[in-house]
Amino acid sequence: MQVRVFQKAKSAMQSGGAGWDKSPRWTLEPYRHHRAHIDPLTGWQASADTLKTIHLEFRSLDDALAYCAAKGLKPVVSTPPSRRRRIKAYADNFAFGRRESWTH
Numbered sequence: 001m002q003v004r005v006f007q008k009a010k011s012a013m014q015s016g017g018a019g020w021d022k023s024p025r026w027t028l029e030p031y032r033h034h035r036a037h038i039d040p041l042t043g044w045q046a047s048a049d050t051l052k053t054i055h056l057e058f059r060s061l062d063d064a065l066a067y068c069a070a071k072g073l074k075p076v077v078s079t080p081p082s083r084r085r086r087i088k089a090y091a092d093n094f095a096f097g098r099r100e101s102w103t104h
Helices: 020-021 060-073 090-094
Strands: 002-007 024-032 056-058 074-078
Touching: 002 060, 024 060, 024 090, 056 060
Parallel strands: 002 074
Antiparallel strands: 002 024, 024 056
């Protein structure tokens, strides 16, 4: 069975990177085998695939790959893109050659 191994993105409520970068979590989840459909009675989304509820977390990518090897799973690894940091200073808000329009 093919599984997806990836690193979850930070939520929008997390601004700092200290806690996130020091202990990244890798998630393993199986691919969906059945397509979701609309339940005619309730109008909600339904599926016969029970594997979609499985999400396993690992401390490192090596742990996730070792688990896949032990269980006979075929991992597809999605590496996260590198984060581009924009360093800004408060004084840039009042610079003479400012490119953006003034909002105050």
